[in-house]
Amino acid sequence: xxxxxxxxxxxxxxxxxxxxxxxxxxxxxxxxxxxxxxxxxxxxxxxxxxxxxxxxxxxxxxxxxxxxxxxxxxxxxxxxxxxxxxxxxxxxxxxxxxxxxxxxxxxxxxxxxxxxxxxxxxxxxxxxxxxxxxxxxxxxxxxxxxxxxxxxxxxxxxxxxxxxxxxxxxxxxxxxxxxxxxxxxxxxxxxxxxxxxxxxxxxxxxxxxxxxxxxxxxxxxxxxxxxxxxxxxxxxxxxxxxxxxxxxxxxxxxxxxxxxxxxxxxxxxxxxxxxxxxxxxxxxxxxxxxxxxxxxxxxxxxxxxxxxxxx
Ligand code: APR
Numbered sequence: 457x458x459x460x461x462x463x464x465x466x467x468x469x470x471x472x473x474x475x476x477x478x479x480x481x482x483x484x485x486x487x488x489x490x491x492x493x494x495x496x497x498x499x500x501x502x503x504x505x506x507x508x509x510x511x512x513x514x515x516x517x518x519x520x521x522x523x524x525x526x527x528x529x530x531x532x533x534x535x536x537x538x539x540x541x542x543x544x545x546x547x548x549x550x551x552x553x554x555x556x557x558x559x560x561x562x563x564x565x566x567x568x569x570x571x572x573x574x575x576x577x578x579x580x581x582x583x584x585x586x587x588x589x590x591x592x593x594x595x596x597x598x599x600x601x602x603x604x605x606x607x608x609x610x611x612x613x614x615x616x617x618x619x620x621x622x623x624x625x626x627x628x629x630x631x632x633x634x635x636x637x638x639x640x641x642x643x644x645x646x647x648x649x650x651x652x653x654x655x656x657x658x659x660x661x662x663x664x665x666x667x668x669x670x671x672x673x674x675x676x677x678x679x680x681x682x683x684x685x686x687x688x689x690x691x692x693x694x695x696x697x698x699x700x701x702x703x704x705x706x707x708x709x710x711x712x713x714x715x716x717x718x719x720x721x722x723x724x725x726x727x728x729x730x731x732x733x734x735x736x737x738x739x740x741x742x743x744x745x746x747x748x749x750x751x752x753x754x755x756x757x758x759x760x761x762x763x764x765x766x767x
Contacts, residue, residue, distance in 0.1 A: 458513075459483040459697050462527040462566070464558050465534035466495035466517065468682035469574055469689070473531055475502055476690040478513035482697055485515045486524050490534070495519065521561040527569045529693045531599075532585065534558050535575035537680040540673055547576050548758060552767050555581045559588040570595045570696055570731040574689050576680075578631040579707050580758040582720035584767050586709060593709040594731040600631030601705025601722040602688035607668040608637055611661045616652060618644055627665065627705060628722055628744075629751030635722070636747040637662040641738070695727035708732050715745070716752050719759065 461477055463470045466489035474487045485502075489495040499517030506512070516523055524530070535551040555575055562569065571589065573596070575581045582598040589596060608625035612618075626641035639658045642649050649658060664671070672681040695702035706725050710716040713735045714723060724736040740748065 459528045460486065460526060461693055461697070462486040462488060462524040462530045462562070462569075464488050464524075464530065464532045464562065465575070466491070466498050467533065468537070468679055469685050470531075470533040471498045471502075472682050472686035473533060473574075473689050474498070474515055476686055477693065478502060478506065478511055478515055479509050480690065480694065481511045481513050482690070482694055483528065484513055486527065487515060487517045488521065488524060489517075489519065492519055521565055524562060525565040527562075527566040529572060529696055530562050530566060530569045531572045531574060531689050531693060532558055532562075532581075533574045533685075533689070535581075537576075540677055548580060548761065549765065551575050551577070551581060552584050552762055552765070555584045556588050556767065559585045563589045563591070571597065572689055572692050573598045573707075574685060576631070577758055579720045579722075579755040580762055582707050582709075583759050583762060586720070587767070593711075594733065596709070596720075597692065597725075597727075597732055598631070598707025598720055598722070599685065599689045599692055600635075600707050601627055601724075602691050603685050604631065604635055604637070604665060604668065604722070605705055606684055606688055608642060608661060608665040611664055612642065612644060612649060615657060615661060616644060625665075626724070628724075629748050630721055630755040631707065632751070632754060633666055633670075634747075634751035634754045635666050636744060636751055637665050638744060692727060696729060696731060699729035701726055701728045701733070703727075703736055706732065708735060710735070713737055714740070714748060716748075719752055719755055721748075721752055721755055 461483040487495040495517035499515040502515045586596045604627035605625040609623040613620040622645045626638040629636040726734040
């Protein structure tokens with residue numbers, strides 16, 4: 457039986473996500489948006505591309521949550537994107553309302569789904585989805601670390617003029633300016649980049665990674681990144697749909713791991729058919745742990761603000 461992935465939000469990230477899912481023939485896709493005609497039009501366009509792309513994944517565009525019934529995975533990209541000069545945190549209230557509404561509808565029709573949240577500010581939106589859904593923590597995940605690591609890998613490959621296939625990168629923490637890239641766990645052909653680059657170049661790559669989203673926003677001027685975010689969400693969905701037991705950095709609810717309690721934040725986890733199947737704990741240096749705590753503090757502040765607003 458074909459699996460079913462719903463993508464909520466048929467904007468830049470959502471439509472690109474739908475495209476990548478069907479081109480990988482991962483599942484049939486339901487693309488849902490609040491705007492009438494847009495998900496239907498984009499879905500029909502994708503279906504009309506399928507003979508040339510040679511895949512049999514079907515895409516249904518809709519404004520009706522009934523069509524999302526019994527989805528295996530739901531990727532939530534609904535929301536407003538960042539505008540120039542706007543931080544992810546400015547988006548907090550608007551997107552919290554949207555995520556609350558979307559999650560309530562999704563849970564009604566797909567109580568067994570795994571949720572992948574993409575909307576920003578990411579870690580805070582995971583809290584909203586978790587609280588509203590009442591789902592177990594293994595089925596509420598945030599897409600951030602895969603994107604941040606992918607950006608870091610791209611920068612490492614550019615710096616050293618090596619294949620991106622040779623690169624790995626590790627980024628922990630909240631999906632914001634306080635994220636924590638870990639150079640000693642970032643490698644080229646298994647060699648830590650700390651052996652291959654001078655500290656100032658590593659520093660520059662870490663900084664560029666942390667402000668990677670903002671760099672794209674300031675270039676695009678009317679929206680935020682979508683190709684790499686879509687690829688990253690699909691990588692997570694693939695690990696779940698295909699039960700790959702793949703270790704990827706994702707935002708998950710920590711309950712004491714890494715010394716952090718009751719907070720969604722990015723850490724390495726194992727993804728399989730049950731969603732998040734294990735949190736991988738690695739030893740951090742004092743400095744790395746301090747940076748992670750700092751990042752957790754900034755997420756905690758947002759979550760507290762949300763709680764004050766009743767989310
Ligand atoms: N229900 C369904 N769809 C909604 C709702 C809602 N309540 N509110 C907004 N949307 C839809 C919009 O109509 C729009 O089509 O979400 C879509 C968002 O698309 P874009 O504006 O193109 O934004 P995008 O670049 O896709 O980013 C979406 O992902 O990376 C994050 O920060 C980014 O939070 C933003 C989200």
